[in-house]
Amino acid sequence: MLGNFFKKPEATDSDRVPPGQYLTNGFPVLTYGDTPHISTNEWQFRVFGLAQPKTFTWSDFMSLPQHEFTKDFHCVTRWSKLDVQWTGVKVTDFMKLVKLDPKATHVMQHCYGGYTTNLPLEDFLRQENFFAHKLFGEPLPADHGGPMRLVVPHLYAWKSAKWINGLEFLDHDELGFWERNGYHRRGDPWKEERYGGL
Ligand SMILES: Nc1nc2c(c(=O)[nH]1)N[C@H]1C(S)=C(S)[C@@H](COP(=O)(O)O)O[C@H]1N2
Numbered sequence: 001m002l003g004n005f006f007k008k009p010e011a012t013d014s015d016r017v018p019p020g021q022y023l024t025n026g027f028p029v030l031t032y033g034d035t036p037h038i039s040t041n042e043w044q045f046r047v048f049g050l051a052q053p054k055t056f057t058w059s060d061f062m063s064l065p066q067h068e069f070t071k072d073f074h075c076v077t078r079w080s081k082l083d084v085q086w087t088g089v090k091v092t093d094f095m096k097l098v099k100l101d102p103k104a105t106h107v108m109q110h111c112y113g114g115y116t117t118n119l120p121l122e123d124f125l126r127q128e129n130f131f132a133h134k135l136f137g138e139p140l141p142a143d144h145g146g147p148m149r150l151v152v153p154h155l156y157a158w159k160s161a162k163w164i165n166g167l168e169f170l171d172h173d174e175l176g177f178w179e180r181n182g183y184h185r186r187g188d189p190w191k192e193e194r195y196g197g198l
């Protein structure tokens with residue numbers, strides 16, 4: 001039924017593929033609702049909640065150190081894509097510009113289009129998390145979250161917000177869009193934290 005598109009992992013890759021996942025060579029688009037089309041000129045990024053409120057522009061992000069990231073990507077609907085190549089800004093570098101209130105323990109990602117997804121700070125403030133604006137060397141296409149998305153490689157991909165436009169810092173956990181609709185509040189693919197973790 002799955003044909004050639006979804007494959008059982010090769011032995012060499014199997015240790016990189018979380019339980020219950022299948023490899024895809026394509027890069028499926030998974031969006032709830034319409035794709036927003038935002039130019040880099042109009043794109044704005046807002047920090048609010050338990051942090052000093054601040055609005056950032058595209059050039060603020062471009063003046064931060066730029067890195068290449070090659071990461072595996074795991075969707076809870078069971079496809080995984082290995083070695084996705086992104087370019088962008090480390091969350092830890094961006095966060096040097098943010099004055100966090102020490103009471104902050106969690107963050108809600110906000111997006112153009114209204115999607116949200118929540119993270120505890122220990123899952124957010126990791127060296128390997130980044131804001132991505134290029135995919136395989138090209139500007140990030142709108143359907144994959146361009147002009148800017150977050151990528152959180154160690155969790156299921158619904159935690160990687162497309163069209164991200166803000167971070168809300170909180171002193172408690174709140175549920176984002178899919179988490180309110182039955183997905184797990186954390187989403188570790190190695191533990192198969194798929195659904196119903198409330
Ligand atoms: N804003 C927004 N971000 C989102 C989504 C969405 O619907 N809206 N879907 C999530 C889900 S379920 C997945 S699997 C990935 C898919 O990313 P892709 O479309 O680039 O493959 O984006 C995540 N980020």
Ligand SMILES: [Mo]
Pocket residue numbers: 030075076077157158
């Ligand atoms: Mo997903």
